[in-house]
Amino acid sequence: MAEITKLIHKYLRHDKKFPHVWCPGCGIGIMLGALIRAIDSSGYDKDDIVLVSGIGCTGRLPVYVDFNTLHTTHGRALTFATGIKLAKPRLKVIVVMGDGDAIAIGGNHFIHAARRNIDLTSIIVNNSVYGMTGGQYSPATPYGMKTTTSMYSNVEHDFKIAELAVTAGAAFVGRGTVYHAKLLDSLFEKAFHKAGFSVVEVISHCHTQYGRLNRMGSAVEMMEWQRDHAVTVEKARQMKSDELQDKFVIGVLVDRELPPYEEEYEKVRKWAKGVDKK
Amino acid sequence: MKKKKRKELLLQGNEAIVEGALKAGCRFFAGYPITPATEISEILSVKLPKVDGTFIQMEDEIASLGAVIGASLTGTKSMTATSGPGFSLMQENLGFAIITEIPCVIVDAMRGGPSTGLPTSPSQSDVMQARWGTHGDHPIIVLCPSTVSECFTLTIKAFNFSERFRNPVILLVDEVVAHMREKIAIPDDEEIEVFNRVKPTVPPEWYIPYQDTPRGVPPMADFGEGYRYHVTGLTHDIRGFPTSRPDEIDPFIRRLFRKISQNFGEMQIGEFFMTDDADISIVAYGCVARSAKRAVIDARERGIKVGLLKLNTIWPFMRTAVEKLVAKSKIVIVPEMNMGQISREVKRVIKSDVKVFTINKVDSTIITPEEIWARIKEVS
Ligand SMILES: Cc1ncc(C[n+]2csc(CCOP(=O)(O)OP(=O)(O)O)c2C)c(N)n1
Ligand code: SF4
Ligand SMILES: [Mg+2]
Numbered sequence: 001m002a003e004i005t006k007l008i009h010k011y012l013r014h015d016k017k018f019p020h021v022w023c024p025g026c027g028i029g030i031m032l033g034a035l036i037r038a039i040d041s042s043g044y045d046k047d048d049i050v051l052v053s054g055i056g057c058t059g060r061l062p063v064y065v066d067f068n069t070l071h072t073t074h075g076r077a078l079t080f081a082t083g084i085k086l087a088k089p090r091l092k093v094i095v096v097m098g099d100g101d102a103i104a105i106g107g108n109h110f111i112h113a114a115r116r117n118i119d120l121t122s123i124i125v126n127n128s129v130y131g132m133t134g135g136q137y138s139p140a141t142p143y144g145m146k147t148t149t150s151m152y153s154n155v156e157h158d159f160k161i162a163e164l165a166v167t168a169g170a171a172f173v174g175r176g177t178v179y180h181a182k183l184l185d186s187l188f189e190k191a192f193h194k195a196g197f198s199v200v201e202v203i204s205h206c207h208t209q210y211g212r213l214n215r216m217g218s219a220v221e222m223m224e225w226q227r228d229h230a231v232t233v234e235k236a237r238q239m240k241s242d243e244l245q246d247k248f249v250i251g252v253l254v255d256r257e258l259p260p261y262e263e264e265y266e267k268v269r270k271w272a273k274g275v276d277k278k
Numbered sequence: 279m280k281k282k283k284r285k286e287l288l289l290q291g292n293e294a295i296v297e298g299a300l301k302a303g304c305r306f307f308a309g310y311p312i313t314p315a316t317e318i319s320e321i322l323s324v325k326l327p328k329v330d331g332t333f334i335q336m337e338d339e340i341a342s343l344g345a346v347i348g349a350s351l352t353g354t355k356s357m358t359a360t361s362g363p364g365f366s367l368m369q370e371n372l373g374f375a376i377i378t379e380i381p382c383v384i385v386d387a388m389r390g391g392p393s394t395g396l397p398t399s400p401s402q403s404d405v406m407q408a409r410w411g412t413h414g415d416h417p418i419i420v421l422c423p424s425t426v427s428e429c430f431t432l433t434i435k436a437f438n439f440s441e442r443f444r445n446p447v448i449l450l451v452d453e454v455v456a457h458m459r460e461k462i463a464i465p466d467d468e469e470i471e472v473f474n475r476v477k478p479t480v481p482p483e484w485y486i487p488y489q490d491t492p493r494g495v496p497p498m499a500d501f502g503e504g505y506r507y508h509v510t511g512l513t514h515d516i517r518g519f520p521t522s523r524p525d526e527i528d529p530f531i532r533r534l535f536r537k538i539s540q541n542f543g544e545m546q547i548g549e550f551f552m553t554d555d556a557d558i559s560i561v562a563y564g565c566v567a568r569s570a571k572r573a574v575i576d577a578r579e580r581g582i583k584v585g586l587l588k589l590n591t592i593w594p595f596m597r598t599a600v601e602k603l604v605a606k607s608k609i610v611i612v613p614e615m616n617m618g619q620i621s622r623e624v625k626r627v628i629k630s631d632v633k634v635f636t637i638n639k640v641d642s643t644i645i646t647p648e649e650i651w652a653r654i655k656e657v658s
Contacts (some may be wrong), residue, residue, distance in 0.1 A: 016519060050502065063510065068501040071510035076340060076344045083306065086332045087306050087352040088501070109341055
């Protein structure tokens, strides 16, 4: 077994929970690999990791890995994660969500968790569609694309998830793709080490539904599309806006020092006890 | 031995709920402001940080209950408080807490509905929502105080039941009781019975998180203590992993019901008041039980044998208490501030030819002793 495979197996609940539910070729598996590698190289104890998810193909991820795992309700993962983190701050809480999960039904929770700057890492697998329910349009589906509920053409405009997180106040925001797996590893690690709300948007593909309807080809071809349309933050700075028209930016979008909510609330405890004065 | 004098306080119902919660060990509260429950948030935002607890105001009630469940999963006793509109939003995560068996307490200070309804007026119209508001077959425990003192004691009970049975418990208060001020005696800590959830004693490798036990309640491990298990809102097997096997689903759902039904007796809290010789009995709860008690006294003075069964446990329904009542009384009156949510239940459990009369008041005002007395005269 290759070293890298051995490493992955160290974290899987393979005796209990396989085969998995994902379609062959789905990008979620690549993202899971990056997640495991980043957790391993960060040196966390399995017992201290809590992996929280919402509902969707992405939401199914925690069940396969050997951490404290919580599969919540659609869109609400961040609310549960908030309770866990505030009640037991020593835990490393990582939240995985789909695009619909995080910014449609869970959009309000997402912007507020970012605004509060709770010390959580949010990973959003953006496959531009509601995968689990059969490929309906989501708030991340670009204008003009076909889905099973926009068979003529999508007339809504998509949220740019990472940029939304920057505006909402997250301390760290990155974007990667499942094609750029090495970049994902490093974005995850950076996000884990950031005190405060960190977000990594992972551009992925749903070739069985979104890809098929829009004639985007196989999983491999969709990953080549990611390669051809991603531009690094550094390179994007040199490019004109019309050159960036059909491109998206990958890398670290923001990395800033903001006091995490937990630290701020510790002040409240001191004021309440009269230890410090407000 | 000289009896120690208890601490006496003049408290509002909502304040007494806070005192009860803190005595029960509540250390986490997440909520969203709404009348007539807001005082609970306000007071806990001051008191919780003093005892190293956490208060957070979330973006809505869905988030509030989500945070409460998350906190409870780490072993921290947690609660939220709301009113009808917020309680409607909580139904989704209420079902999650039920299927995952995570203890928590939800206060619903009822107002008139539907929808925004009557923000500051009393009502008792969430009785059935508390029972069946979240989708799917499920058990639930609902307690209802009718005095400020009961706000205190029943909040402690609510935490104890939720910990003991690993089920959310709803404290259903009406606006009158939530906002009323009364003198209450706060017992010493030694006198207060506090129950904490049973935790696993086996090593993590042996832990089967949803395995049946004689009581039907599996021990619950805190997240982050070495028991790395899976918690999901999907129907799960005894290990906590999703299942679609009929032979695993059926015993799971039945256990959820059994853990409540087989411990039914422990959960029945109420009061028989002058019912032994009563020809007419009243079944009432919340603020209406206060008017009913007055009406019983008035009727007795006029020589009519009336009694009262006050329900403090609303769900599971106090069937045996009602059965005991109608062994003597052949007439039952159920006054309530809704269109007949508990009277329906009373009728359902009575198998004899006892007559059940109702008083249904939905005009935002309370049911007075005079109105109950008038009904007694009518039916006697
Ligand atoms: C309250 C609620 N509404 C709708 C659903 C149905 N549902 C399940 S997954 C899903 C969308 C998933 O899409 P996304 O979050 O993008 O995740 P993906 O499957 O694409 O990874 C929906 C609508 C649900 N489970 N709960
Ligand atoms: S439906 Fe799409 S997102 Fe879901 S597993 Fe299949 S390819 Fe992946
Ligand atoms: Mg999606």
